[in-house]
Amino acid sequence: MRIGIMTDIHSNREAFSACLDHARLVGVDRLILLGDYVGYGADPVWTVETVARLVSEGAVALQGNHDAAIDGSDEDMNATAQEAIRWTRAQLGPDHRRFLSRLPLRHEEGSVLYVHANGYAPAEWDYMSGPLDAVRHFGRVDAHITFCGHVHISMLYHMSTTAKVGAFTPVPNTDIPLLPTRSWLAVVGAVGQPRDGTPAANYAIFDAAHQNLRFLRVPYDSAAAASKVREAGLPERLALRLEQGR
16 A cells, blocks of 8 residues: 655645646555645645545545644744735635634554644644754654654654664655564655755655655646746745745
8 A cells, every 4th residue: 555645735826736647657656745735835725625526436545734723823834924824815715714623633554643733733733843952852752653744854763672863854766664573753754845955846655555655756747836826916925935944
């Protein structure tokens, strides 16, 4: 079973479409989506409706903090994110909002845990952005493998049987064996708003049968996505982020 893991789509139709096309091309068996379907980008309606369709076809979709903010609070967000959320709220209808509000925060399959932000307190939206965060995660979560997003930059953390925590930036298109003698925390980079200096979209494929993980980069028309952001009247910074991958 090859599972495509996508997160932080952020209303970016071009990036999401490119990743879905790539997943079909390489024969992904099913999808698990880790949240943040809306916010920042210019195509929230299409994105939410696409995620809902994928769920009806067997995909798993979790809730992210931007999804929760549509009918909840955006007080913890910066001014740019708040402006994008206000704009997004005006685009979405009752069915879209209801779908987002009812998404679960976590999903478990055996010893594998899927969340948006972190495994120990998923509703608090703490970031797994460095080794100290990974140490906190491993001390509080029993799962052998945890997948999360939220950070927008790919990273892989592991803990040995002696509680030594290591980290490395994964090389795209390389199979990584997730050894049973270690615990793993895989931070999957963003589909719709990468922040590592490369505009190409991110997603990952987890081969559950062989316990292998592959991080992927998928080029897409970031200029078209950025143009839509400008046409919508969203902050210029959000268009520049798509063009620059930062």
